[in-house]
Amino acid sequence: MLTNKKVLVLMILVLGLAFVLTGCGGDNKATSTGEKVIKIGFIGPLQGDVKTFGESTKNGFLMAIEQAGGKAGDYKIEYVIADDRNDATEAVNTATKLITQDKVKAIVGSVTSKTTIAASQLANDNKVVMITGTGTSPKVTVDNDKRKDFIFRGCFIDPFQGTVGAKFATETLKAKTAAILYDQGNDYTIGLSNFFKEQFTKSGGQILSMEAYSQTDVDFSAVLTNIAQQKPDILYLPDYYQKVSLIGKQAREKGINAIFLGGDGWDSTDLDYATMEGGYFTSHYSPDDPRPEVKTWVDAYKGKYNSVPDAFATLGYDATNLLLNAIKTANSDDPAKIKDALQASKDFSAVTGKLSFDKDGNPIKPAVILQIKDGKQAYVTTVTP
Amino acid sequence: MGGGEKPPPRFKNRSITAFSGFGPLYRNRQHSLLGVDMGVDVLEHVIGQVINGLQLGFMYALIALGYTMVYGVVKLINFAHGDVFMVGAFVGYLGFNQWGMPVPVAVLTSMAVCAILGVVIEKIAYRPLRYAPKIAALISALGVSLFLEYFCSLKFIFGPNYRVVQRPFEEVHWQLAGISISNIQVMVMVTVLFMLLMLQYLLYRTKVGMAMRTVSLDHDAARLMGVNVDSVISVTFAIGSALAAAGGVLYAIAYPQIQPFMGIMPGLKAFTAAVLGGIGIIPGAVLGALIMGQVETLTAAFLSSQLRDAIAFGILILVLLVRPCGILGKTETEKV
CATH class of the missing domain: 3.40.50.2300 (Response regulator)
Structure with a gap:
C-alpha cells in the first residue's frame, strides 16, 4: 500500500515536473521566434558540509540572470542547476552531465577549490567556458604552469x-x-x-x-x-x-x-x-562598502532573499555577470569566442570592484580591508593592486 | 581609529644601545643565533624562554604521569589516555563555562567522570585481552582512542567544532626581577608537583599502592598472595584517568581552545616524555616531560621554529640510543 502510494506521488511529481519543463520549453520557443538560445550551467554544493556556500552562490547566480532579464545580447539564457555536494568526484560527474547531456556552452562554478579544480580540467578539455566565483587556489586556472584557456575566476587568488x-x-x-x-x-x-x-x-x-x-x-x-x-x-x-x-x-x-x-x-x-x-x-567584499554598486546590490538582494548577501553570493553574482557580459560582447554561443571576450574584459564594473583578467584568467581587482571593531567587522578601505 | 589596544608607533626607540653596531648585521638575518636584539637583557630573555619551556614541560608532565602509572602497573601503553584527557578538558569546560560550577567543583566533576570512563574502558577494551598477546591490547587501545575522538565529534556529544574556553579567572603576570611569571604557570607547576608527591605517597605508603606494585611485578603471584588483581587494575585506571582529567582542565585554562582531537598531539608528546624518563617510573615521567618542554621551547626560540619538532625528537632519539630504558630506567635485566 505504502509503496503504491509512494509510486503514485512520485509519478505525479514526475508528471508535474515534465509539464513544467515542457511548459517552459514551449514558452521559450514561443518568445524566441527569431531569438537564439544559449544554455549555461551552474555547479555548486547544495548539500553537504558547505551547503550554505552553495546556496549563497546559487542565489547570486539566479539574481544576475534575473536582472539581465534572462538575456545576454541576442541570446536567451537557459540554465541548468547541478549539485556537487562539495565532492570532487561528484563535481566531475555533474560537469560531464552538463556538458554531454545538457550541452551547456558555459558553466558558473564550482564553489570550493577542490571541486573546481576537478571539474575545470573536464570543462577545458571539452572547450566549455567555466568561471568560478570563489575557487581561490591558483591551480584552478593553471595546471603545471599550463594555462587552462577556458577557465576563469571572479575572485583573487590566495x-x-x-x-x-x-x-x-x-x-x-x-x-x-x-x-x-x-x-x-x-x-x-x-x-x-x-x-x-x-x-x-x-x-x-x-x-x-x-x-x-x-x-x-x-x-x-x-x-x-x-x-x-x-x-x-x-x-x-x-x-x-x-x-x-x-x-x-x-x-x-x-x-x-x-x-x-x-x-x-x-x-x-x-x-x-x-x-x-x-x-x-x-x-573579498564587505556589505558596508560605501560604493554605490555595493549598496544597490545589497538592497536588491535583501529585497529578494531577505538577508544581507555574503561574500559567496556576491562573488557568484559577479562571476555570472562577467559571463553574461562576455556572451553579449561576443554575441555568439561559440565557447571559443565567449572565452576570448571574457579574457578581454576590461575594467568590468562588478560589485567587488572594477576588474580585468591577467593572462592566467585571474582577475586584477581590489580587495577590501576589514577591521575588528567593537566586536564586529567594520569596513575600512579598499586597496587596489 | 583602532579600538582598545592600538599601539603607539615604536620604530623610533629601538632599544639597541650597548651593541648597536651589531644591529644592522642582525637585522638582515631572519634567525640570529639568539633570536633577539643583542641587548643587555639577553639573560632575562633566556630565563623567560626557560620558563616558557617549564610551562610546556609541566603540561606534558600532567599527561605523562597517568601514562606512566598505568604502564607501570598493567604494562599496557594506554593510547586512549590523550583522549581521556580531552574528555576531561571538555567536562571541565562545560562545568565552569556552561553549568556555572566553581572551578574546584568542575575539576572534581571532570576527574570523577574520567575515572569512571577509565574503569569502563579497561573493563570493555583491555580486560578481555589481558592474557592475549601484547599487540592485541595495543591495537584495542588505538581503537578506543579513535572511538573517543570520533564519538565526541558527533553533534550531540561535543560536536566537531573548536570551542573557546572563557577562563574562569584572568591571567595575572607577576614581574620578579624582570622575569614574568603568570598565575597559570604557577598553578600548573604546583599541581604537577602535588600530583607527583601524591602518587609517590600512594604507591609507597599505602596498601593500595603496595598491591599495585605487587601486581606490577607479577599478576599471578599477586593473586596467589590474595591480591584482587582486577580491582587493583580498575583502581589504577581510575586514578590515571582522573589525573588526565585534571590535566585536561588545566590545559583548557592555559590554552583556551578545545576540540575533540586536542588529545592526540599532547598525548603523543607525553608518551614520548614518559619513555624518555623511563616508562613506568613516576619521577621519570616528570623529568622526561620537563626535558621535552625545554628542548622544544629552546629549539623554537634560539634555533629554528621550523625545525622545532625535528630537532626536539632528534635529541630524544640520541638520548634513547645512549640509555634505551630512559633516563631513570632500570638497566638491569629482569630476573627470570
Missing part, C-alpha cells in the same frame, strides 16, 4: 591577499616592521606569508622574524617571547580563525602590542572578537 595586506600595512598603517607566524603545513598561509613578506620588504619595511608552527601546536610562547622583544609594528597571522584566535590571545599575554593583520581566513563568527579587537584582515 597569494594576492598577502600583497594587499603588506600594502595596507606600509601605506595606511605606516608600519615599518613586521613579524609573521605561519603554518608550515598549509599552502594557504604559506602563500599569504611569502607574498606579504615580499611586498612588505619592497615597500621599505622590514620583516623582523618569520616563524613557523604546525597545525596541532597550541603553545606559541617561545616564538612569541622572541617577537615581544623585537617589538614589531605588525604581527601578520594569515591562518584560519581558530588558530588566529589562540595565537592572538597568547601574543597579548606575552605583551605584544603589535597590530594584528590577517587574511580572509578570519572571516567567521567564531573568531575571538575580544582578543582580535583592533586587528585588520583582507577580504
Whole structure:
C-alpha cells in the first residue's frame, strides 16, 4: 500500500515536473521566434558540509540572470542547476552531465577549490567556458604552469591577499616592521606569508622574524617571547580563525602590542572578537562598502532573499555577470569566442570592484580591508593592486 | 581609529644601545643565533624562554604521569589516555563555562567522570585481552582512542567544532626581577608537583599502592598472595584517568581552545616524555616531560621554529640510543 502510494506521488511529481519543463520549453520557443538560445550551467554544493556556500552562490547566480532579464545580447539564457555536494568526484560527474547531456556552452562554478579544480580540467578539455566565483587556489586556472584557456575566476587568488595586506600595512598603517607566524603545513598561509613578506620588504619595511608552527601546536610562547622583544609594528597571522584566535590571545599575554593583520581566513563568527579587537584582515567584499554598486546590490538582494548577501553570493553574482557580459560582447554561443571576450574584459564594473583578467584568467581587482571593531567587522578601505 | 589596544608607533626607540653596531648585521638575518636584539637583557630573555619551556614541560608532565602509572602497573601503553584527557578538558569546560560550577567543583566533576570512563574502558577494551598477546591490547587501545575522538565529534556529544574556553579567572603576570611569571604557570607547576608527591605517597605508603606494585611485578603471584588483581587494575585506571582529567582542565585554562582531537598531539608528546624518563617510573615521567618542554621551547626560540619538532625528537632519539630504558630506567635485566 505504502509503496503504491509512494509510486503514485512520485509519478505525479514526475508528471508535474515534465509539464513544467515542457511548459517552459514551449514558452521559450514561443518568445524566441527569431531569438537564439544559449544554455549555461551552474555547479555548486547544495548539500553537504558547505551547503550554505552553495546556496549563497546559487542565489547570486539566479539574481544576475534575473536582472539581465534572462538575456545576454541576442541570446536567451537557459540554465541548468547541478549539485556537487562539495565532492570532487561528484563535481566531475555533474560537469560531464552538463556538458554531454545538457550541452551547456558555459558553466558558473564550482564553489570550493577542490571541486573546481576537478571539474575545470573536464570543462577545458571539452572547450566549455567555466568561471568560478570563489575557487581561490591558483591551480584552478593553471595546471603545471599550463594555462587552462577556458577557465576563469571572479575572485583573487590566495597569494594576492598577502600583497594587499603588506600594502595596507606600509601605506595606511605606516608600519615599518613586521613579524609573521605561519603554518608550515598549509599552502594557504604559506602563500599569504611569502607574498606579504615580499611586498612588505619592497615597500621599505622590514620583516623582523618569520616563524613557523604546525597545525596541532597550541603553545606559541617561545616564538612569541622572541617577537615581544623585537617589538614589531605588525604581527601578520594569515591562518584560519581558530588558530588566529589562540595565537592572538597568547601574543597579548606575552605583551605584544603589535597590530594584528590577517587574511580572509578570519572571516567567521567564531573568531575571538575580544582578543582580535583592533586587528585588520583582507577580504573579498564587505556589505558596508560605501560604493554605490555595493549598496544597490545589497538592497536588491535583501529585497529578494531577505538577508544581507555574503561574500559567496556576491562573488557568484559577479562571476555570472562577467559571463553574461562576455556572451553579449561576443554575441555568439561559440565557447571559443565567449572565452576570448571574457579574457578581454576590461575594467568590468562588478560589485567587488572594477576588474580585468591577467593572462592566467585571474582577475586584477581590489580587495577590501576589514577591521575588528567593537566586536564586529567594520569596513575600512579598499586597496587596489 | 583602532579600538582598545592600538599601539603607539615604536620604530623610533629601538632599544639597541650597548651593541648597536651589531644591529644592522642582525637585522638582515631572519634567525640570529639568539633570536633577539643583542641587548643587555639577553639573560632575562633566556630565563623567560626557560620558563616558557617549564610551562610546556609541566603540561606534558600532567599527561605523562597517568601514562606512566598505568604502564607501570598493567604494562599496557594506554593510547586512549590523550583522549581521556580531552574528555576531561571538555567536562571541565562545560562545568565552569556552561553549568556555572566553581572551578574546584568542575575539576572534581571532570576527574570523577574520567575515572569512571577509565574503569569502563579497561573493563570493555583491555580486560578481555589481558592474557592475549601484547599487540592485541595495543591495537584495542588505538581503537578506543579513535572511538573517543570520533564519538565526541558527533553533534550531540561535543560536536566537531573548536570551542573557546572563557577562563574562569584572568591571567595575572607577576614581574620578579624582570622575569614574568603568570598565575597559570604557577598553578600548573604546583599541581604537577602535588600530583607527583601524591602518587609517590600512594604507591609507597599505602596498601593500595603496595598491591599495585605487587601486581606490577607479577599478576599471578599477586593473586596467589590474595591480591584482587582486577580491582587493583580498575583502581589504577581510575586514578590515571582522573589525573588526565585534571590535566585536561588545566590545559583548557592555559590554552583556551578545545576540540575533540586536542588529545592526540599532547598525548603523543607525553608518551614520548614518559619513555624518555623511563616508562613506568613516576619521577621519570616528570623529568622526561620537563626535558621535552625545554628542548622544544629552546629549539623554537634560539634555533629554528621550523625545525622545532625535528630537532626536539632528534635529541630524544640520541638520548634513547645512549640509555634505551630512559633516563631513570632500570638497566638491569629482569630476573627470570
